[in-house]
Amino acid sequence: MSFLTGNFFYNGKPLSSAPLWGMSVLESGNMRFRWNETNSVRDNFFSSICAEKRKIAQPELIHSKTVYEVSSADEIFKKKGDGILTSNKFIIPAVTVADCMPIFVYDKNSNAFGVLHSGWKGTGIVKEAFFMLNKKYGSNTDDFCFVLGPHINSCCYSIDKDRAEYFAENFGSECVSFIDGNKYSLSLADANLFLLKKIGIPDGNVFVSKECTCCFKENGAFKYGSFRRQTSSLPQDLPLEEKQKHFTVQTAFVFYSF
């Protein structure tokens, strides 16, 4: 099973002792996750990367800033939220994304790790995760490593003036650019880099993926599922539950390879 994987970076260098981050791609299939549904595509995907005794811990997403820290996978059962952290190496924390940004977290001090789902509504969840580990373990800013994973880049992410103003006000003016009329483009990466800089996370501990989930192609084919791209031809007023049948959700996770 092919999926995307990479390192955390510390001081600009890959951290070999840390867990790895991973993300499924378009051809992996739909990784949709709901507590009251089964998804055999997702089950097969994870069974191919989960060695024995490893358990997935995943909340059902609600576009919030709610983060859980768990020591066993059972603790997340039936929970809804957008972030999951653990320091148990036998757990694989996971979320789903389809244009929203997966933010992978590793804290060198406590060895806690995890992943956050950060869309426009949830922007700021990265701060929640930081303060959670900072408070619990006393981890300092330079203990933290963050990877901002593949997401819809500003090339494809147009927003209206109200949302542009909200972002410029809360996450710095650099994350929005004027296009024309009521149209602006949004960079979720710049918004999160603004927050990480404000907290004081060193640049060398942050890695940003530049691949746009909406338009990036590899060997002539789209690499990722994308809410924007795959629902752009559908009627605007189609309910979200209907739209969800038409786009491919990725799973984003952090794991130890042993």
Ligand SMILES: [Zn+2]
């Ligand atoms: Zn793009």
